[in-house]
Amino acid sequence: MLRALELAANGPERGINPRVGCVIAAPDGTILGEGWHRGAGTAHAEIAALAAAGADAVRGATAIVTLEPCNHTGRTGPCVDALLGAGIARVVYAVADPGADSSGGGARLRAAGVDVEAGVLAADVDAFLGDWMTTAKLGRPLVTLKWASSLDGRAAASDGSSQWITGAESRNDTHLLRSQHDAIAVGSGTVLADNPSLTARASDGSLLPDQPVPVVFGARSIPEGAKLRQHPRPFQHVDGHDLAAVLRQLRESGIRSLFIEGGPTLASAFVRAGLVDSFVAYLAPTLLGGDRVALTDLGVDTIDGALRLAITDVARLGDDVRITLTPKGQ
Structure with a gap:
């Protein structure tokens, strides 16, 4: 053997x-x-x-x-x-x-x-x-949800600006995580608002050898000039209404790991559906206040209904802290 x-x-x-x-x-x-x-x-x-x-x-x-x-x-x-x-x-x-x-x-x-x-x-x-x-066994890819926020959980300032909440070390680490996943996902709203390239890049801006497949959730069309159309791998545009069905479809196409980076709406939908296997949160030592939170409604009404997570790793990256967690009981 x-x-x-x-x-x-x-x-x-x-x-x-x-x-x-x-x-x-x-x-x-x-x-x-x-x-x-x-x-x-x-x-x-x-x-x-x-x-x-x-x-x-x-x-x-x-x-x-x-x-x-x-x-x-x-x-x-x-x-x-x-x-x-x-x-x-x-x-x-x-x-x-x-x-x-x-x-x-x-x-x-x-x-x-x-x-x-x-x-x-x-x-x-x-x-x-x-x-x-x-x-x-799951019949779907493993899902990692990532966000970067201020210490008080804000993903952007009140005017919507978000570059850069975290430092260069956290951003470089995020690109490394991108390269370690088969696919990277955002919502169509994030594509329209931020025009991300969704590539995995080194600190000098060059492309890393392993590039994730870009996946866009949502019905809104992708502009012809969108940066992700220049991605070295063709993007997939999927309907986000039935997340479990989309994940099965992605696995059948050969995707075994999905890295979710896009927006509080998509992130919260995956959490509500119980489809997140690992959480990666980059916390910056800064306060923003306001209503631009990293996650929105999770279907939690009382403290007894809180989604409890287990910390698997804590690392300092420059001035930031990266916390890696999994759902408790998983």
Whole structure:
């Protein structure tokens, strides 16, 4: 299984599909073939390993694979069918496939008379798969909500100006976080008011190697001269009425992590819907007062209904403080 995990690491880190490795071994332990999944639309790890071993060698052999063989037809056929057709006698895998459509491969193999062992190095493989496992279980991307505010929770001054509440260190840190997410989201109101580029940039203004896909929530059209139209990746314009449905759609397009930066309306809607997995707040040691708050109505009427968060990290960035939190009980 350790060798299968090594092979899995050859696959692409991002995208809708997990990184999976497979080893085909003879009854005496001799390795007959190896394979890994190279990305969406390509042969799964089991298929690649079977092909490397050759049809004449694999009958009665063991397939060792990091993830439970899939049991559904997507861009490729079920790996279960390929293993049964090849005459594999034993299958060993680490973690169960969490997908509603793709799971059940182990049970089907057992029903067909294949010796199946599950859970080998499960903790290692689960940690390796990381956010893919989480998003597969959730059926949506992981959502990080970020805002920058004054100490009294204002995201802008009374006249609407907001550049710059926080210092350069916080802004540089925000760009790094952007680059670590598959997509960055704002509302159409933010696009119209602020005309953001939504790129991830270094302190000298140059583009970082990893750029998030820009996503705009809302029905209002995007002007032809909007900066995000110059983004190195095409933007997606989505209807924001059903956030859960949009998130499912984004995951199906290969987005596993979403960084929300845009405006109190969009931010508050995600919080109200219970769709935020992580909060990142940059607090500047300044007071603004007024009604330009970072978040608006969250559906909280009493203190007993407050949304309680757990602090996972606190860091000082120049004069500012960055606090990272998750919903309690998560």
